[in-house]
Every structure is written in C-alpha cells, then in structure tokens.
Amino acid sequence: MTEQPHLAVIGAGPAGLAATVAAASHGVRVTLIDSAPEAGGQFYRQPAAELRARRPQALHHEWRTWERLRDGLRTHVQAGAVRHFTDHHVWYVDRRDTRFTVHALFGPEQEEPVEVRADAVLLATGGYEKVLPFPGWTLPGVVTAGGAQAMLKGTLAVSGRTAVVAGTGPLLLPVATGLAAAGVEVAALVESADPKDFVRRTRALAAQPGKVAEGAQYAAQLLRHRVRTLVHHTVVEAHGAERLEAVTVAALDADGRVRPGTERRIPCDTLAVGHGMLPHTDLAETLGCRLDGLDVHVDDEQRTDVPGVWAAGETTGIGGSALSLAEGHIAGRSAAARLHGTEPDPGEWAAAAKSRSRLRAFFAAIDSVYAPPAHWTEQITDDTVVCRCEEVTGGAIREAVGELGAGDARTVKLLTRAGMGWCQGRVCGPAVAGLAGCELTPSRRPFARPVPLGVLAAAGEPEDD
Amino acid sequence: MVGAACALYAARAGLDVILVDRGPVAGGTTGAGEGNLLVSDKEPGPELDLALLSGRLWADLAGELGEAVEYEAKGGVVVASSPGGLAALERFAEEQRTAGVVARTVVGDELYDLEPHLAPGLPGAVHYPQDCQVMPALAAAHLVRASGARLLTGRTVTDVLLTPDGAVRGVRTDQGDIHTPVVVNAAGTWGSELAALAGTRLPVLPRRGFVLVTEPLPRMVRHKVYAADYVADVASDSAALQTSPVVEGTAAGPVLIGASRERVGFDRSFSLPVVRSLAAGATRLFPFLSDVRAMRAYLGFRPYMPDHLPAIGPDPRVPGLHHACGHEGAGIGLATGTGHLIAQALTAKAPDLDLSPFRPDRFPVAEESA
Ligand SMILES: Cc1cc2nc3c(=O)[nH]c(=O)nc-3n(C[C@H](O)[C@H](O)[C@H](O)COP(=O)(O)OP(=O)(O)OC[C@H]3O[C@@H](n4cnc5c(N)ncnc54)[C@H](O)[C@@H]3O)c2cc1C
Ligand SMILES: Cc1cc2nc3c(=O)[nH]c(=O)nc-3n(C[C@H](O)[C@H](O)[C@H](O)COP(=O)(O)OP(=O)(O)OC[C@H]3O[C@@H](n4cnc5c(N)ncnc54)[C@H](O)[C@@H]3O)c2cc1C
Numbered sequence: 001m002t003e004q005p006h007l008a009v010i011g012a013g014p015a016g017l018a019a020t021v022a023a024a025s026h027g028v029r030v031t032l033i034d035s036a037p038e039a040g041g042q043f044y045r046q047p048a049a050e051l052r053a054r055r056p057q058a059l060h061h062e063w064r065t066w067e068r069l070r071d072g073l074r075t076h077v078q079a080g081a082v083r084h085f086t087d088h089h090v091w092y093v094d095r096r097d098t099r100f101t102v103h104a105l106f107g108p109e110q111e112e113p114v115e116v117r118a119d120a121v122l123l124a125t126g127g128y129e130k131v132l133p134f135p136g137w138t139l140p141g142v143v144t145a146g147g148a149q150a151m152l153k154g155t156l157a158v159s160g161r162t163a164v165v166a167g168t169g170p171l172l173l174p175v176a177t178g179l180a181a182a183g184v185e186v187a188a189l190v191e192s193a194d195p196k197d198f199v200r201r202t203r204a205l206a207a208q209p210g211k212v213a214e215g216a217q218y219a220a221q222l223l224r225h226r227v228r229t230l231v232h233h234t235v236v237e238a239h240g241a242e243r244l245e246a247v248t249v250a251a252l253d254a255d256g257r258v259r260p261g262t263e264r265r266i267p268c269d270t271l272a273v274g275h276g277m278l279p280h281t282d283l284a285e286t287l288g289c290r291l292d293g294l295d296v297h298v299d300d301e302q303r304t305d306v307p308g309v310w311a312a313g314e315t316t317g318i319g320g321s322a323l324s325l326a327e328g329h330i331a332g333r334s335a336a337a338r339l340h341g342t343e344p345d346p347g348e349w350a351a352a353a354k355s356r357s358r359l360r361a362f363f364a365a366i367d368s369v370y371a372p373p374a375h376w377t378e379q380i381t382d383d384t385v386v387c388r389c390e391e392v393t394g395g396a397i398r399e400a401v402g403e404l405g406a407g408d409a410r411t412v413k414l415l416t417r418a419g420m421g422w423c424q425g426r427v428c429g430p431a432v433a434g435l436a437g438c439e440l441t442p443s444r445r446p447f448a449r450p451v452p453l454g455v456l457a458a459a460g461e462p463e464d465d
Numbered sequence: 466m467v468g469a470a471c472a473l474y475a476a477r478a479g480l481d482v483i484l485v486d487r488g489p490v491a492g493g494t495t496g497a498g499e500g501n502l503l504v505s506d507k508e509p510g511p512e513l514d515l516a517l518l519s520g521r522l523w524a525d526l527a528g529e530l531g532e533a534v535e536y537e538a539k540g541g542v543v544v545a546s547s548p549g550g551l552a553a554l555e556r557f558a559e560e561q562r563t564a565g566v567v568a569r570t571v572v573g574d575e576l577y578d579l580e581p582h583l584a585p586g587l588p589g590a591v592h593y594p595q596d597c598q599v600m601p602a603l604a605a606a607h608l609v610r611a612s613g614a615r616l617l618t619g620r621t622v623t624d625v626l627l628t629p630d631g632a633v634r635g636v637r638t639d640q641g642d643i644h645t646p647v648v649v650n651a652a653g654t655w656g657s658e659l660a661a662l663a664g665t666r667l668p669v670l671p672r673r674g675f676v677l678v679t680e681p682l683p684r685m686v687r688h689k690v691y692a693a694d695y696v697a698d699v700a701s702d703s704a705a706l707q708t709s710p711v712v713e714g715t716a717a718g719p720v721l722i723g724a725s726r727e728r729v730g731f732d733r734s735f736s737l738p739v740v741r742s743l744a745a746g747a748t749r750l751f752p753f754l755s756d757v758r759a760m761r762a763y764l765g766f767r768p769y770m771p772d773h774l775p776a777i778g779p780d781p782r783v784p785g786l787h788h789a790c791g792h793e794g795a796g797i798g799l800a801t802g803t804g805h806l807i808a809q810a811l812t813a814k815a816p817d818l819d820l821s822p823f824r825p826d827r828f829p830v831a832e833e834s835a
Contacts, residue, residue, distance in 0.1 A: 094737050111756070286735050390717075404606040405490035405616050414496050414602035417717060422680070424761060446735045446762045450680060453722075454755030457744040460737055 004029045005339035008102045008118035010090050010283065013041015014069075014321045015313025015328035016124030021072040022332025023122075024081040028339055031116050032073075032082060033104055035089045039073060040066070041126055042146065043321040065325065088114060091449040093121055093283050094460060098308055103459055105449060113455045120308045120335055121287075123296065124328060125280040125448075127314035131167070132275050132376055133394075133431050135237040135384050141244025145175045145274030152178045163270040164247050166190035166235045169370045170320070171274055179272070180225035187266050189229045190249050192256075192376075197369045234373050236263060238271055247271055256374030275372050277318045278430070278440075282448040284311060291442055300353070301344060302331035310335050318367075323359040326352040377434045386435070387428040389421020397435045409433045409441070419443070422450075466495040466601055466797050467789050468651030469608040470804030475649075478808040482614035483643060485636065487621035490609055491602035493653045495797065497765025499676055499723050500601040501689055501711060502798035505541040505593035508557070509564040511822035512774060516795070517565050518817060519802030520595055526801065530611060534604040535716045541596030541689040542571070542579055544587055544750065551589045554693060558591045568593050582685050582753050596689050598713065601797045622652075625663035625786070633663070633785030649787045649807060654768035656776070656790030660825075665782045668828055669791045671731050671766035674724035677710075677743050680758045681718025685751070689713045692750055709746035712754075719760065722747040724794070731766060769793040770828075777803050777823035778810050787811070788825040 007023050009016045012034035020032045032039075044066045076082040088104040102116040129146045136142070145167065162185045165176040176189045236248045236258060251262035279295050289304040290297040295317040298304055302312045312331035313324035329352045337344035346353065373379075380386065382395030400406040400415040409425075409432045412418055418432050419425025424445050425432070433440040451459075469490075472482045486492065502523055507513040527536040545551035551570075558568035571579060572589035579592060609616055617638075624637035625648060635644040650667070652659040660667035692709040710722045725739045740762050748755045770776065770791040780786045789807050792799050802818070809816045 092737065288734055400606075403610065405609060405618055406606070407489040407618055408492075411489040411491060411496065411602070414491055415606055420678075420717075420719075420760075422760070444763070446740075447759060450758035450760050452756055452758050453677075453679070453744045453748050456677075456741060456759055457748050457755070459741055 005120070006031070006118045007120050007122060007335050007339060008033060008100065008116050009122045009124060009332075010034075010093075010102065011041065011124035011126055011313065011315075012036065012039040012084070012086075013124060013126045013313060013324060014043055015126070015315075015324035015331070016041065016122070017044075017069045017073060018325045018328030019122050019124060019310075019312055019332035019335070020082055021069060021076065022329050023336045024076040025072075026333065026336035026340075028081075028336045030076070030082045031085065031102075031118065033085045033088045033090055033102060033116065035087065037086050039070065039084065039086070041324075042150075043324075044069075085114070085116075089449045090283060091447050091451045092459075093287055095287055095306070095308070100308065101460060103451075105451065105455065110449065111452050111455065113459065115459075120310065120339055122331055122335055123284050123289075123304075123309065123311040123315055124313045124324075124331075125283060125315045126324075127277040127279045127318055128426060130275045130278050130430050131273055131427065132372055132434070133384055133386050133428070134235055134376075134379050135381050136240070136244075136247075137238060137273070138385055138388055139238050139240045139244045140242070141240065141269055142238055142271045142273065145169075145171050145272045148270065148272035149175050149178060152182055161185060161270075162187050162268045163272060164188050164190060164235070164249075164266055164268045165272045166247070166249070167274040167276075168192045168372055169274060169276040170366055171277070175272055175274070176227055177225070180227055184270070186225065186227045187268050188249065189227050190233045190235055191229065191231045191370075192234045192252060192373050193370045194232045194252075234258065234376070234379070235271070235273065236379060239265075244269055244271055252373050256376075257378070258373075275430075276370065277314060278426075279315045279318065280448075281315060281442055282445040284309070284315065285442060285444060286446050286448075294440065294442055298327075300346065301334035302327055303334065317360070317363075319359055319363040323356060323363065326356040326359065330356065377431075380431065380435065386431050387416075387418035387421065387425075389423055389427075390417040390419075392416045392418040392428075394435065397432060401436050406436065408438050409436050410443070412436050466491070466605045466608075466800045467653065467792060467803055468649070469605040469612070470800035471649050471651055471789050471807045472614040472804075473608045473612040474801075474804040474808035475811055476612040476614055478812045480808070480811060482612060483617060483645070484609060484612075484614045485617045485620050485622055485638060485643065487619065489618050490616070491605040493655070494765045494767060495601045495605050495653075497763055498601060498674065498767070498794075498797065499711070499713075499721055500535075500599040500604065500797050501713070502597040502599065503541060503593075503689070503795065504561070504566050504595045505543050505568070505591070505689075506693075507561075507795075509560050511818070512795070512799075513561070513564050513566070514818055515775075515799050515802045515823075517595075518805070519799050520597065522801035522805055523597060523599070523798075526608075530604075530607050533607045535598070535600035537598045537716065538594075539596070539598060539688050539713075541593040541691075542576075542590050543593065544576075544583065544590040544690060544692045546587065546692050548588045550693075554591050566593065567595055580687060580690055582751055583690070584750060584752050592688075598689065598715075599797065600716070604797065604800075622659065622662065625659070625783075627664070627783070631664075631783060633783060647785050647787065647811060649789055649811075651789045653790050653792075653796065654766045656768060656788065660780075660786075660788070663780075663783050663786050665780060665786070666828075666830070667776055667780075667788060667791070667825055668771055669768045669776075670728070670770070672769045672793065673727045673729050673732065673764060673766055674794065675736070675739050675743060675762055675764045676721055676723035677740060677747070677759050677762050679720040679722070679754070680760055682714070682720060682757065683718075684714050685753065686712055686714040686720055690750060692746070709750065710743045712747050712750055720747075720754070720757070726767075726794070733764065735762070735764075767793045768796065772827075774822055775799065775803065776825040777806055778816075778820040778825065780825045782826055 312327035
C-alpha cells in the first residue's frame with residue numbers, strides 16, 4: 001500500500017482539533033467532519049468573522065491555544081493532508097471489518113448525503129447541556145447556560161438586559177462573567193451546590209493550581225461586576241405572561257429541599273440555566289462501543305473496545321477543554337502509529353498523559369461537589385411540561401410510573417411519548433429518569449441525526465451486501 | 466401483551482391472578498414492535514380464525530379502553546405492483562372471504578381516494594376494513610390495569626415448582642416463592658426458557674425485526690398500506706408471499722415503517738442494509754416519504770415457532786402448566802383471542818376455537834433440535 005492511511009475525525013472541538021493536528025503531523029490523511037460552520041466546538045466557538053470583533057480574546061482565556069490549533073489546522077489543510085468538512089452532520093458510521101463509512105448530511109436543510117470512507121474513526125463529538133425542568137422553564141427568555149455563552153461568543157449580542165444565571169456546575173461561572181463583561185446586568189448567580197462540600201474537597205481541588213487560579217479569576221470578576229452569588233439556592237419557578245419577567249429563587253436545607261419562607265422574586269428578562277453536561281455517545285453506541293455509565297469507554301491510548309475506533313474529549317466523560325485537548329492529542333498520536341502498523345510509544349505523549357490524569361481526578365472531585373438539589377424532582381409540578389417536543393407533563397409521567405407499571409425511563413417513554421420527539425429525549429432524559437426514580441442510562445439512537453428516508457434508502461453500497 | 470390479555474380474561478372469568486415480569490410492563494417484545502391487528506396477511510387456517518376472534522374481542526375492549534390504547538379501526542390496503550400481482554391478490558382475498566374476512570378490490574381512482582399519496586400508476590389493491598391498530602405498550606399497560614391482577618414487576622421467575630408427581634405447585638422468583646396450582650407461560654420469545662424451568666420443551670426462537678419511525682406528519686397515510694405479490698417458489702410446492710414493509714400513520718403523527726424479518730438470534734446490532742431496504746420499500750409505495758426524515762429505528766425479537774403458530778393451552782406433559790407464547794409477528798393482534806381461550810381452558814369451558822393446532826406438545830423432538 002503506497003497510499004497514506006486515512007482517519008476520519010468526527011467533531012472539531014478541542015479534542016477533534018488536537019487529534020487532527022497530531023495525526024496529520026504523523027503522516028496520516030485526516031478528514032475532519034463537524035456540524036458547525038467553523039472549527040472550534042463548544043469552547044472555541046468563534047465570534048463570526050464578519051462581526052470583526054475587536055478583541056475576541058477578551059472572551060477567551062485560552063485564546064493562544066486556540067490560535068495554535070487553528071493555525072495548525074490551516075497549515076495541514078493547505079498542504080492537502082487534512083480535509084475539513086464544515087456543516088456536515090454525521091448521522092451514522094458503518095463498520096465493515098476494518099473499513100468505515102461515515103454518513104453525513106450537508107446543506108442548509110441537512111439533506112444532501114455525503115459518504116466518507118476511512119481506515120479508522122476518531123469520535124470527538126463532545127457533550128451537550130443537561131437542563132432539569134422546573135415550572136416556567138419553557139418561557140421565552142429562559143435559555144441554557146451554553147446557549148447564553150454561544151450567543152456571546154458567536155454573535156457578540158445577548159437577547160436580554162437583566163439576567164439570572166442558575167443551576168449547578170463549573171460552567172455557570174464563565175457564563176455569568178461573560179454576560180457581565182458584555183454589559184448585561186447579572187442580577188444573581190444561583191448555584192445549588194453546598195459550599196460545605198467544597199471545603200470537604202479542598203485537597204483534591206487545591207491540587208490543581210491552574211484551575212484554582214481560574215476559579216479565583218472568575219470570582220474576582222464576579223465581584224468587580226457586583227454579581228450577587230447565592231450558593232445552596234435554587235430557582236423554584238420562572239414567571240411571565242408572554243415571556244420571562246422574573247424568577248423565584250429559594251435557599252435549600254441540609255437535605256436539599258427548598259427551605260420554606262426563603263423564596264424571593266428577582267426581576268429579569270433572561271434566565272440562563274444549566275445542570276452540567278452529558279456526553280454525546282450515539283455514534284459510539286451504534287458502532288457497538290462499550291460505555292461506562294454514560295461515557296464511551298477508552299483505554300490509555302483512547303481506543304474504544306471496537307477495533308479501529310478511537311474516542312477523545314467529552315464523549316468519554318465531561319472534563320473541560322484542557323482535558324479534551326490532552327485526550328485528543330493522545331488519540332491522534334495513537335491512531336497515527338497504529339494506522340502505520342507500529343506500536344505507539346506512550347513516552348511520546350507523557351506530558352499529555354500527565355495532565356489527563358490530573359484533570360480527570362480534578363473533575364471527579366468537582367463532580368461530587370456540583371449537584372442539583374437532592375429533591376429536585378419535587379419542584380416539578382404535575383402541570384410542568386417535562387418533554388417539550390411531545391408536550392408531556394410531570395403529571396403524565398407520574399401516572400405512568402405510579403399506575404401503569406413503568407419502572408424505567410424506556411417504559412415511561414413508551415407509555416407517555418416523553419422523549420420520542422425531535423430531540424429524541426436528549427433534553428428530557430435526565431428529568432424522566434429522575435421522575436421514574438432510576439439512574440439515567442444511555443438510550444439507543446441508531447441515527448445521531450434525523451435522516452431523510454430517500455437518503456437512507458440509498459445509503460452505502462448495495463452491491464456489497 | 467399476551468400475559469396482560471391472559472390476566473384480563475382470567476380475572477374476568479373469576480380467577481385470582483398474579484402477573485409476574487422480570488422487567489416493567491411491556492418491557493419485552495411488546496415494547497419493541499408495532500400494533501397492527503391484521504387479518505389481511507393471513508391465509509385461511511387456525512391463525513386466521515384466531516385473528517378474527519381476536520379482532521372481535523379487541524373491538525369489544527375498544528368500547529371501554531379504545532382511546533387509552535389508541536385503538537383505530539382504520540383498515541388495511543394491500544397494493545399490487547403488477548396486473549398479475551393483482552389477480553393473485555384477488556384469488557387470495559377470495560379464499561379469505563370464505564373464512565369470514567371482508568375484502569374488496571379497489572382499482573383506479575377509488576384506490577387513490579383511499580390513499581391519495583400512493584405512487585401513481587398502481588394497478589389496484591384489496592381493501593380490508595377489519596385491519597385495526599393499537600399502541601402495544603399502552604394496550605399492555607391498560608389491560609393489566611383493567612384486569613385488577615396483582616402486578617409484580619422487576620421479579621424474575623427462576624424455577625417452576627412441581628409436586629412429587631410432576632404437577633405445578635407454584636413458581637420460585639428472585640424475591641420469594643408464589644404458590645399456585647396453575648402457571649401460564651406468557652414469556653414470549655423467552656417462553657422456551659420458562660418451559661425448561663418446568664422440565665419440558667417448547668421451541669420458541671427469536672426472529673429479529675426493525676421498525677423505522679419518521680418525524681411527525683399530518684395524516685398522509687390513512688390505512689395500513691403494504692405491497693404484496695405472490696411469487697411461485699420453484700423450489701417448493703408452496704407459494705411464498707413477498708411483502709413490502711407496512712406503512713402506517715399513527716395517532717401521534719409519526720409514520721411507522723415495519724418490519725423486517727431475520728433469524729440472527731438475539732443480535733442487537735444495528736443493520737444498515739436491513740433498514741435501508743425498509744426505507745426503499747416505503748418510498749417506492751409513497752414517493753413523498755423520500756423527503757421525510759427517519760427519527761429513529763428500533764428492533765425487537767419476535768417469538769416464533771417452527772410452524773409459525775403459537776402455543777396456546779394446557780401442556781399435557783406438566784399438569785397445571787399452560788402456554789400462551791410464540792405468536793411471532795402477530796402477538797399484539799392475537800393476544801385477546803389467546804387470553805380468552807386460556808381463560809376458557811382455565812375454567813374448564815369449551816373453547817371457542819379448536820386448540821389442537823396450537824398444542825404445545827405438537828413438535829416431535831427431532832424437529833425441535835433442528
Ligand atoms: C457554556 C459553556 C462554557 C464553558 N466554559 C468553559 C471554561 O471556561 N473552561 C473550560 O475548560 N471549559 C469550558 N467549557 C467546556 C468546554 O467547552 C468543553 O470542555 C470542550 O469544548 C470539550 O471539547 P470537545 O472537543 O470534547 O467537544 P466539543 O467542544 O463539544 O466539540 C464537539 C464537536 O463535535 C460536533 N459534533 C457532535 N456530534 C456531531 C455529529 N453527529 N456530526 C457532526 N459533528 C458533530 C459538535 O458540533 C462540536 O463542534 C464550557 C462549555 C460550555 C457549554
Ligand atoms: C419489529 C416488530 C414488529 C412487530 N409488529 C407487530 C404488529 O404489527 N402486530 C402484532 O400483532 N405483532 C407485532 N409484532 C409481534 C409482537 O410484538 C409479539 O408477538 C408480541 O409482543 C409478543 O408478546 P408476548 O407478551 O408474548 O411477549 P413479550 O412482550 O416479550 O412479553 C414476555 C414477557 O416475559 C417476561 N419474561 C421472560 N422471562 C421471564 C422470567 N423468567 N421471569 C419473569 N418474566 C419473564 C419478559 O420480561 C417479557 O416482558 C412485532 C414484533 C416486532 C419485533
């Protein structure tokens with residue numbers, strides 16, 4: 001074989017970019033496929049070029065890393081080593097022995113089929129935000145934390161003027177400071193985690209000087225913008241006739257229940273809520289990759305248990321952009337070596353491996369601290385819409401569980417249609433599992449994106465089967 | 466589904482019923498299939514008789530539970546793709562009519578009045594007004610609730626307890642024993658395992674099927690529509706019916722396209738070739754579907770028996786053990802009739818249908834191991 005081996009990387013976030021650059025630098029042809037119009041993923045989501053942001057780096061504290069990756073990508077694309085397909089939505093990856101076909105949809109309506117054949121696949125599909133429902137969460141003006149961040153980073157504009165940022169997790173801080181820096185009045189940052197848990201975890205957290213410094217920076221910015229931070233608090237309800245006008249927040253007691261009498265109303269026109277992130281694992285799951293809980297399982301080289309399939313970044317577990325970068329780098333190096341038929345030398349990526357272990361430990365600690373209120377399901381009233389696509393209420397789900405014998409999320413879905421709509425349960429999954437009283441488990445979605453039947457009817461090479 | 470129907474009719478016959486399942490309600494094949502209640506695809510014989518009996522019972526139940534189980538008496542349209550195919554379909558329908566099926570040939574404009582969005586230029590079809598539909602998971606859950614039976618979910622049967630002379634005295638579960646002189650095996654595709662626990666044999670095997678689900682649409686497909694032609698199978702003396710996937714609209718909006726049939730054991734992996742052929746079959750019948758998106762696909766394992774008939778009734782080899790499984794691709798439709806016949810057997814009433822074609826011990830050992 002004289003031809004260079006070919007790797008398909010799906011996802012152009014920090015992990016996918018680092019993997020692409022690493023693999024291309026080691027003699028592998030790479031096709032990088034991503035659904036977004038530009039490279040960058042969630043973290044490096046760029047202010048659109050035409051807005052000519054004067055100082056986009058003000059929004060990005062890791063601007064330098066991003067510039068390096070972007071330039072690396074550009075060099076490899078110009079040299080013909082990398083093809084970069086933007087606006088390509090991958091709906092399925094087919095494996096026949098050691099050959100892969102990546103099936104994507106292209107075009108404004110996502111309807112033009114594109115098939116990419118490759119010798120190996122690297123999944124860097126990242127994650128998506130988890131949002132737990134509460135009364136009023138469907139009002140216009142209520143957005144996800146990531147949605148607010150994307151608005152900031154992508155268009156440098158925000159919809160409202162007075163915002164409340166609420167939920168739990170490390171993402172709330174950058175979102176609140178980002179909004180404040182853009183001139184939005186942030187009326188409150190509402191975090192349900194209990195500060196006592198942070199104290200318990202100080203050792204693990206303090207082992208991360210970089211991260212602690214980052215946190216301290218955010219805290220300083222919050223102070224500077226006079227953002228009121230309410231820890232161990234939660235949003236009880238969002239109010240408004242046509243759109244959001246105010247939220248009610250309340251303190252939590254030691255058991256994680258709303259403490260009666262502590263409710264207070266905060267007027268606002270934007271509520272950014274987030275309860276952490278969940279990994280995108282549809283493509284991995286359909287390929288038959290083993291999952292550990294909700295995460296794609298990988299070995300030290302970032303290989304999944306399916307030969308020829310690597311995974312890196314938040315699809316293998318939520319851990320922030322620096323971890324995604326380290327994993328992407330390792331995956332790209334490993335894939336390059338193995339595609340050339342050689343055993344990789346882990347010594348070559350020792351630095352990346354070291355920060356990978358450090359960051360994984362840090363996020364494991366973070367994860368045990370940031371948590372939604374223990375009894376958050378009690379806040380879902382019977383008439384709160386839980387599944388927005390199919391308009392299924394909390395009451396309907398409780399009936400399926402209590403009276404019709406549904407003990408798990410799948411049966412709730414069958415009996416109520418919760419999770420059968422456009423988003424295929426990505427949004428309501430955690431809430432449905434919570435109401436059914438069971439763990440969130442990955443659901444099978446053979447198509448990572450809806451696919452036109454005409455495209456499906458012609459997908460692949462019929463002469464092969 | 467079958468267990469739910471057995472519970473309902475047995476309870477209504479005055480018996481005290483406990484329903485045990487290792488999963489939740491509708492956690493087996495019932496939650497992974499479709500809810501076509503078809504007579505159109507059955508040739509005259511015991512299965513068609515059971516389908517007609519079941520259809521009448523479903524219609525009765527619909528009076529009480531119709532909306533909850535999304536019962537729709539929408540009718541089926543079986544389309545021929547060639548004039549020769551239409552002639553063969555009409556001959557088939559003629560035979561079905563002698564068994565009590567209502568079937569009417571529709572050609573030309575009349576066909577397109579029934580289904581305006583069908584591909585143009587089709588020679589004709591046979592309309593079967595008795596074909597109906599339910600939502601299987603809702604049907605199972607509401608039949609269980611209506612039965613008033615004690616429902617024990619999340620409980621696995623690990624043994625069938627027998628008296629010294631070999632009669633049933635109860636079941637052992639992972640959470641304790643349940644004592645009862647009568648056990649009904651409604652374990653679907655896993656019916657052979659349950660039979661084995663009672664020390665007997667029942668050849669139930671899995672047959673995989675995929676279903677495609679589209680985005681929600683306004684009503685574009687009004688009946689259950691599928692194409693069928695008879696092709697003479699030169700290798701055997703029988704004629705094999707070649708059918709395309711059944712295309713149907715649902716009350717909730719999505720169009721369902723199903724289902725494939727393969728014998729691949731309990732393999733849960735996705736198969737593009739299989740799903741692709743479902744999509745191709747559906748878009749040939751309804752060209753507008755080409756631009757409609759498939760949201761998801763799911764799969765299930767039909768419980769089939771070597772002669773494609775279910776096992777219904779007492780097992781003469783183990784007194785007290787009854788079987789109600791092996792309904793292959795029709796277990797939703799045939800559940801009511803099965804439940805009714807089981808209740809009659811349990812209360813020593815003369816059954817409405819002759820049970821001998823469904824005898825659980827009808828398979829010689831040699832055939833079972835084949
Ligand atoms: C609001 C917000 C604020 C954040 N702030 C910080 C912060 O301050 N510090 C920090 O360290 N981290 C932060 N993060 C986290 C950071 O964004 C992630 O850790 C990082 O982006 C993960 O990188 P990744 O490469 O694994 O995935 P992603 O960046 O999510 O990239 C995945 C890419 O894959 C693409 N993709 C997915 N599925 C498909 C498909 N089927 N077909 C085609 N393309 C597909 C997506 O479009 C995306 O471009 C923040 C995240 C959010 C949401
Ligand atoms: C893709 C597809 C499409 C289909 N379309 C149709 C259709 O349109 N119309 C139609 O009529 N039929 C259709 N079918 C067939 C139909 O789904 C089945 O015939 C029917 O669901 C069988 O019901 P059942 O109650 O026998 O089995 P199941 O629903 O599988 O129930 C058996 C139950 O037994 C339980 N069980 C097993 N072992 C144990 C144990 N040891 N202890 C405790 N519990 C146990 C299982 O948990 C399960 O819940 C389709 C099937 C498939 C796969």
